[in-house]
Amino acid sequence: MIVNDSSVLGKSILLVEDEAILAMMQIRILKSVGFVVHHVSNGEAAISFLSRKQNPIDIILMDIDLGPGMDGTEAAKEILSRHSIPLVFLSSHTEPEIVNRTETITSYGYIVKNSGEIVLIASIKMALRLFESNKKQSEAQELFEKAFLVSPIAMSLHDTSDNFKFVDVNPAFEKLVGYEKKEVIGKTSLELNMYVNDADSAEIRKKVLTDGRLTGFKHRFKLRNGETREGNLSIEMVEINGKTHALTFQNIIF
Structure with a gap:
């Protein structure tokens, strides 16, 4: 038997099990x-x-x-619609259709009964670690979105896998360039004729894809009203929802 695991010590677990003897065994192991x-x-x-x-x-x-009454999958759906808690299924079922159905409800695991104490505890610990990791990613994403919106620096987000098309822009970008967000999403800077020198576009992409970033690239660009400005462009590669994007920072020299 595994005893006194510091990584789970004091953590609270809700066991939902209708068979009394099995419940007693599982409670003993978990405690x-x-x-x-x-x-x-x-x-x-x-x-x-x-x-x-x-x-x-x-x-x-x-x-x-x-x-x-309701089975475990129905209860899980109801619970997860109200609470953000990792949920692991424990069942004697091994049929693919049952397992696949649970995967559409939660991604934190499926344990077959009688797999043994080590498998049970290891699976629960893995679910807890995955939940914490997802929580941190979610918090980081929320922080990024807030910073993106309130930043006084013109920022834009581009899909590197789709010709660097605009995915998002912040209010400072709209104010600087004159384009509204809805006018640029799904388009490229070239399609919007934003470069005074179109060759800058190819050089920027090459540098970003080669070095993974771009710092202080001096170039001339066009505003929506046709006026031109000279500015410094910096780009960092960021991963959002498992996909790589280019995050650009644009300021004006004059």
């Missing part, structure tokens, strides 16, 4: 490594338990077959 275990025997009870704010839960271990 032995340091989990604070709460147990309910059906989906309705799980939903009710989680609705009470005095019951904070770090992870849910959900059986699929729960007797009369």
